[in-house]
Amino acid sequence: MRSSSGSSLIVFLSLVLIVLIAVVPGAQSSTDPPAKPLKNPVASSAKSVAAGQELYQKYCKHCHGDTAKGDGTLAPSGSHPRNLTDEAWQRKLTDGEMFASIRDGVGPKFQMKGFRSKLTPQEMWHLVNYVRSLAPKSSR
Numbered sequence: 702m703r704s705s706s707g708s709s710l711i712v713f714l715s716l717v718l719i720v721l722i723a724v725v726p727g728a729q730s731s732t733d734p735p736a737k738p739l740k741n742p743v744a745s746s747a748k749s750v751a752a753g754q755e756l757y758q759k760y761c762k763h764c765h766g767d768t769a770k771g772d773g774t775l776a777p778s779g780s781h782p783r784n785l786t787d788e789a790w791q792r793k794l795t796d797g798e799m800f801a802s803i804r805d806g807v808g809p810k811f812q813m814k815g816f817r818s819k820l821t822p823q824e825m826w827h828l829v830n831y832v833r834s835l836a837p838k839s840s841r
């Protein structure tokens with residue numbers, strides 16, 4: 702009977718291994734796909750930009766400011782909300798990365814929290830389209 706208890710030990714250890722493989726990476730990364738290559742599924746129409754602008758007034762303006770230059774009056778003290786009109790910054794960032802910042806918030810201190818529980822993905826893409834509309838056209 703030695704060999705049978707030996708093989709159940711192997712089965713047990715394999716199960717432990719499978720559970721570890723499944724759980725440990727999950728603790729660090731979410732199940733979201735990588736942000737950078739995410740395609741913006743919402744065309745940047747005037748309607749989408751207008752929807753984004755409306756959402757911006759409601760959820761973003763108090764930190765990022767009326768003109769989105771990062772000068773909102775209610776930003777957490779010591780924080781520096783990004784100037785969203787900065788075209789050099791916009792050029793470096795894909796739509797997917799901007800979407801993920803809105804969805805997940807911005808680390809390391811997360812003075813900007815994510816909007817996952819407040820906004821639908823479509824609303825976040827409207828915001829991306831709105832923010833894109835703020836940079837001078839030469840950057841696009």
Ligand code: HEC
Pocket residue numbers: 756757760761762763764765775776777780781782783798799802803807808809810812813814816828832
């Ligand atoms: C509580 C204040 C606050 C609110 C509300 C807020 N932000 Fe921010 N946001 C910040 C701060 C602070 C940063 C800069 C974070 C850093 O660099 O550490 C930032 C950064 C960003 C960035 C740059 C992320 C990057 O990866 O470079 C984007 C895009 C952005 N915000 C968009 C938005 C949008 C859109 C909204 C509304 C849905 C919003 N923010 C609401 C404070 C805020």
